Amino acid sequence: MEKAGIVCCSNGLQKSSQKDLQALELVLKGMGLEPVYSPYLYAQEHVWSGTARQRADALMEFYRDEEIRQIFDVSGGDLANGILPYLDYAQIQESDKCFWGYSDLTAVLNAIYTKTGRSSVLYQVRNLVYDQGERQQKELQAALCGQEDTLFQFPYEFLQGETMEGIVAGGNIRCFLKLAGTPYFPDLEGKILLLEALGGQEGQMLTYLSQLQQLGAFEKVRGILLGTFTRMESQGQLMYPLLKPFISELLPVARTWMIGHGTDAKAIRVGEVYRLKKQ
Numbered sequence: 001m002e003k004a005g006i007v008c009c010s011n012g013l014q015k016s017s018q019k020d021l022q023a024l025e026l027v028l029k030g031m032g033l034e035p036v037y038s039p040y041l042y043a044q045e046h047v048w049s050g051t052a053r054q055r056a057d058a059l060m061e062f063y064r065d066e067e068i069r070q071i072f073d074v075s076g077g078d079l080a081n082g083i084l085p086y087l088d089y090a091q092i093q094e095s096d097k098c099f100w101g102y103s104d105l106t107a108v109l110n111a112i113y114t115k116t117g118r119s120s121v122l123y124q125v126r127n128l129v130y131d132q133g134e135r136q137q138k139e140l141q142a143a144l145c146g147q148e149d150t151l152f153q154f155p156y157e158f159l160q161g162e163t164m165e166g167i168v169a170g171g172n173i174r175c176f177l178k179l180a181g182t183p184y185f186p187d188l189e190g191k192i193l194l195l196e197a198l199g200g201q202e203g204q205m206l207t208y209l210s211q212l213q214q215l216g217a218f219e220k221v222r223g224i225l226l227g228t229f230t231r232m233e234s235q236g237q238l239m240y241p242l243l244k245p246f247i248s249e250l251l252p253v254a255r256t257w258m259i260g261h262g263t264d265a266k267a268i269r270v271g272e273v274y275r276l277k278k279q
Contacts, residue, residue, distance in 0.1 A: 004033040004070045005062030009055050010104040011077025012043030021074065023129040031141045036068060048079055055079075056086035063088070063095050070144070072125040073101030073108070081107040081178045089115040100125055103198060103261065106171030109270040111184035113169065119271030122171050122194075122259070123151075130263040143267075154258040154266040156225070159240050161252025162278040164223025168270055170194040173208045180215055188220040192274055195239070196227030196260040202237060205229070209246050223252040225276070228260030252276075 006021075013021075025035050038058035040050030049055065062068050073080075084107065093116035101108060102124040109120040127136045139151035169186045170176050173195045179185040193212075197205070212218060224247070229239045240255065247253070254276050258266040268274075 001029070001032055001034045002070075003036050003065070003068045004028060004072060005038070005059075005065070005068045006035050006041070007038040007055070007059050007062065007071060007073050008041045008049050008075040009059060009073050009083050009101070009108055010075040010080040011047050012049030013041055013075060015042060017042075017074075020126055020129055024074070024126060027128045027133070027137055031137065031144070033070065033144075036062070036065070038062075041074070047077070052079070052082035053086045056083035059083065060088050060091065063091050063097060069097060071097055071099045073099070073105050074124075074126055075101075076103035076105070076124075078104060080104040080175070081184075083108070084111050084182075084184050087111070092116050093118060100267075102265075103172050104175045106175040106270075107178055107184070109171060110169060110176060110179055110186050113167075113271035114184050114186045117271070119269045121267050122270055123265070123267035124261075127263050127265065132264045135264075151267045152269065154256045154268070156254045156256040156276060158276075158278045159226075159253045159255055160249060161223065161254075163276065164192055164225075164252040164254065165275045166190050166192040166222040166273065168192045168194050168225070168268060168272060168274050171196065171270060173197050173205070174200065177208055177211055180211065188215075188217050191221050192223045192225055192276075193217060193221040194225045194227060194259070194268065194270070197229045197231070198261040199231050200229070201232055201235070202242065205232065205239060205242050209243060213246050218247045218251065221251070223254065223276070225259075226253065226255040228257060228262055228265075230261050
């Protein structure tokens with residue numbers, strides 16, 4: 001049975017998450033994956049499950065373990081960027097393992113690409129045990145077995161322009177911008193910029209868009225892919241009208257309802273080339 005590392009690089013999990021992880025273990029074993037757990041999964045007295053160095057060392061232990069093929073982060077929150085100075089990027093670059101995580105793990109996904117050129121996957125493996133679990137299990141297993149790539153195939157529509165091509169960077173907009181001004185922020189020249197969010201309303205989004213504008217992001221990228229903006233959309237607000245004043249009318253923008261924090265979310269590889277074309 002192939003082994004899979006289970007880590008928590010962001011906020012420590014609450015004890016109430018134990019049932020989810022027990023269910024996830026059964027599902028993964030049914031898919032031929034034996035979970036191996038980081039010792040730093042659950043929050044103790046504080047929000048973290050271990051110090052930044054401890055969480056980073058736990059992740060690197062999985063990169064060094066030759067029996068582990070996939071590494072799934074099951075966390076989210078605020079703390080993932082703290083581990084970045086303690087990762088061994090040379091070891092990660094030499095490894096053929098795949099790192100999976102979402103939300104706050106956007107910081108780690110983009111740092112791995114920036115420092116190593118390797119891609120990682122924006123995806124929450126805990127979706128395997130939620131309401132869309134049956135489909136998620138089938139698609140993940142097919143992807144891991146190399147049978148089909150439906151997990152990574154998402155519907156989209158163009159809001160302006162008709163095509164875009166480039167390496168995908170970005171993810172959760174708040175967590176991505178924590179990398180700005182650091183050695184872990186990717187060069188956005190020629191990239192497709194993926195943006196999505198769980199929380200935040202109009203004010204926060206305008207702040208983030210202003211920061212991206214001031215970083216010169218919208219002049220560098222070849223296109224923008226908007227995922228879901230959960231809280232805003234639940235209140236009937238859309239991201240595109242907020243984005244539009246910040247960008248050229250010539251910059252391609254597409255939208256998908258299948259990348260983000262929903263339990264039905266598809267996966268996308270940060271650090272790999274995507275080609276989107278108007279249908």
